[in-house]
Amino acid sequence: MSELSVFQRNISAFFPEIELRFDELLARHTSFRIGGGAEVMAFPQNANELSALLKKSALLDWKFAILGAGTNVLAPDEGVQGLVICLKDCLDGMRQTDETHIQVMAGVTMSRAAVFAANLGLAGMEFAHGIPGTVGGGVYMNAGAYGGEISDICESVQVMDYSGEVKTLSRDQMDFSYRHSCLEGQNAVVVSAVFGLIPGSSDEIRRKMKDFQQRRMASQPLDLPSAGSAFKRPSGGYAAALIDQAGLKGYRIGGAAISEKHAGFAVNLGGATAADVKALLDRVSETVHNSTGILLEPEIRIW
Numbered sequence: 305m306s307e308l309s310v311f312q313r314n315i316s317a318f319f320p321e322i323e324l325r326f327d328e329l330l331a332r333h334t335s336f337r338i339g340g341g342a343e344v345m346a347f348p349q350n351a352n353e354l355s356a357l358l359k360k361s362a363l364l365d366w367k368f369a370i371l372g373a374g375t376n377v378l379a380p381d382e383g384v385q386g387l388v389i390c391l392k393d394c395l396d397g398m399r400q401t402d403e404t405h406i407q408v409m410a411g412v413t414m415s416r417a418a419v420f421a422a423n424l425g426l427a428g429m430e431f432a433h434g435i436p437g438t439v440g441g442g443v444y445m446n447a448g449a450y451g452g453e454i455s456d457i458c459e460s461v462q463v464m465d466y467s468g469e470v471k472t473l474s475r476d477q478m479d480f481s482y483r484h485s486c487l488e489g490q491n492a493v494v495v496s497a498v499f500g501l502i503p504g505s506s507d508e509i510r511r512k513m514k515d516f517q518q519r520r521m522a523s524q525p526l527d528l529p530s531a532g533s534a535f536k537r538p539s540g541g542y543a544a545a546l547i548d549q550a551g552l553k554g555y556r557i558g559g560a561a562i563s564e565k566h567a568g569f570a571v572n573l574g575g576a577t578a579a580d581v582k583a584l585l586d587r588v589s590e591t592v593h594n595s596t597g598i599l600l601e602p603e604i605r606i607w
């Protein structure tokens with residue numbers, strides 16, 4: 305094993321009780337299966353451990369990034385210096401708070417939360433069932449599908465700032481818009497969210513979730529690593545249709561390609577690098593812009 309860096313030695317001395325992994329491949333934690341090593345990856349099991357990590361990072365000026373399920377991130381080939389705090393399956397737990405509300409911790413996947421709501425006979429979260437990210441990532445991104453989005457159901461969000469303080473933001477304060485929340489560019493981590501739902505029949509809710517899942521399976525390249533829709537929906541069109549019309553279905557750079565099945569997805573055909581994906585997105589955006597004047601912006605978060 306190679307010698308530990310000063311940072312790796314320091315952080316393990318400060319936090320002997322927190323699960324830490326050194327030089328952990330980001331490719332193991334991103335749905336694109338791309339990304340070099342994180343100098344340190346931490347897996348806090350509760351809000352106290354997260355708070356301790358955030359406070360120490362602020363105090364000692366450590367660089368860090370937050371990762372949910374990694375389903376919307378393109379991680380760099382050269383890896384990440386400093387700390388990556390991984391929340392999927394870490395900040396865990398969900399509960400019904402009253403007849404129509406559930407509170408879900410940030411590390412729970414949206415699919416699990418949707419099934420929980422369905423089992424309680426609460427409707428409104430069906431759209432989130434097939435979105436493979438965590439509730440934390442979904443709130444941060446205002447994830448959505450099939451006519452629903454997180455902002456429709458999210459009543460409040462508990463966030464932790466980088467001094468470890470927790471506060472509650474209302475839906476209005478979250479300033480949700482298309483694939484955006486106020487958390488972008490802010491020093492805050494989603495700890496949990498409260499969703500307001502409507503009483504309904506569990507069977508009907510499950511039927512709707514199954515229908516959405518079948519539509520996904522029929523239209524999306526779920527057999528290949530990707531990060532979902534590569535581009536945001538531009539005003540005046542759909543990214544997939546514009547890419548298709550530009551003749552770019554199947555267009556390939558290195559191991560990355562525009563899916564033959566769904567032109568809105570960039571996929572990893574095997575061995576793709578982050579550089580391949582970035583070059584592909586740039587080329588597609590440029591080609592569509594030249595032919596239509598419409599600028600496609602990546603939906604994928606490029607680290």
Ligand SMILES: Cc1cc2nc3c(=O)[nH]c(=O)nc-3n(C[C@H](O)[C@H](O)[C@H](O)COP(=O)(O)OP(=O)(O)OC[C@H]3O[C@@H](n4cnc5c(N)ncnc54)[C@H](O)[C@@H]3O)c2cc1C
Pocket residue numbers: 335369370371372373374375376377391410434435436437438439440441442443444445446447448449487492493494495524526530531532533605
């Ligand atoms: C096959 C496939 C299908 C998809 N379909 C959809 C879809 O239908 N609709 C849709 O909207 N998206 C879709 N996505 C994209 C993705 O699943 C969503 O954007 C999801 O919300 C990302 O959640 P995550 O936990 O994976 O976040 P990550 O990818 O880990 O992170 C995304 C961003 O959120 C930040 N973040 C993550 N957790 C937190 C937290 N707790 N607090 C603060 N910031 C945080 C990260 O720093 C990063 O900037 C799809 C992806 C795939 C691979």
